[in-house]
Amino acid sequence: MRPLWLVDTTLRDGEQSPGFSFSPEIKLRLARLLDKAGVCQIEAGVPAMGVEERDCIRAIKQACSSALVSTWNRARPGDIQAALACEADIIHICTPVSERQIRTKLGLTPDQALDLYASCAAFARNKGPRGAMVTAGFEDASRAQGPFMLRLAKELKAQGVARIRISDTVGVLTPEKTKSLVEQLAPAGMDMEIHTHNDLGMAEANALCAAMAGAAFVDTTIMGIGERAGNCDMRRFTRLAARSGQFTLSVTEEDASFVEREAAPLLWRDETLLSQWSVV
C-alpha cells in the first residue's frame, strides 16, 4: 500500500466559485476541521488579494497543528513577495502550461514563460523562510504539450521546486488521458499532485486514476465545491481510494464525512441570488 496525501483547496479554489465568501472566522473553523481530519496540506488563500487575506493565512498557519499551510500565487514577483509575508509552509506558484494560456493570458511565448516561472521559483526558494517548500501548478495541463511540460518540470526541479500539480483546469480529462499525463511527467522524477474538475462528472475517477499511475498528492474540496461543476469531492474520493485497497490515507472516509457534516452549514450559498442578477 502506498501513502496518498490529500491537499485541500476548499479555502482557495472552493471559495473562488461564485457566491461563496468566507469570513476569516469561517475560514479558521474550516481549517481547524481539515487539520483535525488529517489533511496533509491546506491551500489557505491568495496573498495578493490583500492584507486581510494575508492576516487570515497567518492565523490559519497558527491554528493548524499538523497540516501544512500553503498559499496560491501567480508567477509574479509581487505576488510571491506577498506570499513571503504570510510565513506559510509552502509557496505554490501557478505556472500555466498550455499554449492558449501562455500566449493569450500571459502574452508570452512558451520559452519566455519557462524563464519567468524558473525565475519566480528561484526567487521564492531564495527569499522564502528557511525550510519553506515551493511547488508549481501546471495550469491547463490537460490541454498542454507533454514535451513542454516535461522540460518545464526538469527546469523547475533544478530551481528547487519540490512538486508539480497537474491541473485539469477545465475538467476535460478522462481516465486514460489522466494516466497518460502522469506517465508523461514521471521522468522528471518529482512528486506529482493531481487537481481535477468535475465538468464531465469524472473528477474523483480521474484523481484516482492519477494516483494509481503515480501521483502521491490529490487535491480535494469539502463537498466538491469549486468553479463550474466543482472539484474532486473529499468524501467521495476517500471512499473510492479506500475501496481500491491500494493506498493508505491520513483522512478516512469517516473523517471526511465528519468534516462534510460539520462544514455543510458554512458552505451554503444563495443560488437564487446567483440566478437573479448578472453583470452580463
Add this chain to the structure above:
Amino acid sequence: MAVCYDQAARFNPEILFHTGSKLPLRLMGLDDALLLNNYDDLFSRLRKTGLPLEPAFGNSLDCATALGVTWLLQGGECLCCSFTGTGNLAALEEVLMALHLSGAAHFAGLSLLPQLSALFRQLSGGLTIAGTRPVIGHLLFTVESGIHVDGLNKDPTLYEPFPPELVGARRRVVLGAHSGCASVRLCCERLNLSCDAVLAERLLPAIRALSRKNGRSLRGEEFLAVYSAVRREMDCAPAVAC
C-alpha cells in the same frame, strides 16, 4: 432483448457466444469498482466476442461515467446510461459531452439539453437539478473570480471546457469577494456608468468588503449603492495640487 448477468465484472465473456444473439445484450450488475481493477482486460475480452454488448455500469462509487466513456472510446459501440444518471447509471449528458469534446462523435442537439432538463423536472414530479450538475447545471457559466473574468475577456476558452451556447446556456458574471477590476469595469460598462481605472481600484475594496460582510455575492442594487457612495467620496475629496 436484455440479458442480465449478476456480478458481470467476474464473469467470463466468452459465455456470451452461446447466446448467439444478434440483438443488443445489456450487461447488468457491472459494478463501477471495475475502474479500480483491470477494466482494460475485461473490455478487450468483451469486444472480442463481436456481440452487440450494452454495458450498464453502476454508479455506487461515482465512476459510471468514467467507465462508460472509457468503454466507448476504446471501441465499445453501445452503452446503457440515463439522463442525470438516474437509476444509478452513467449520466447521458456527461457521456455525450465527453465524446463530443474528445472528437469521437459530434452531437448537434446538445443545445436542447435545457428542454430535456425541463421535461425531466416535469416528469419526475419536480426533482431539482443542482446548479453545479456537470453539463446541465444552471450555474456552470456563472463566474465571479477576477482571474477568470479577466481570462474570459481575453478568450472564453481559457476557463471554459465548452461554450455555453453549445448546451443552450449563457455566461453570467457576478460581483463578490473574488472580483477584480476587469469585472468592475465590465459591470459599469453594461450599466452605462462611467468608470476609469482609478474608480475601479476604489470600488473593488468596497465590493469585496460588502461581499465578505454578507457572505455572498452582491445584488444589483447593492452594487449601485456602493458605486454611488464611492463616487460621492471621490467627488468630495479635496483636489491635491502637485
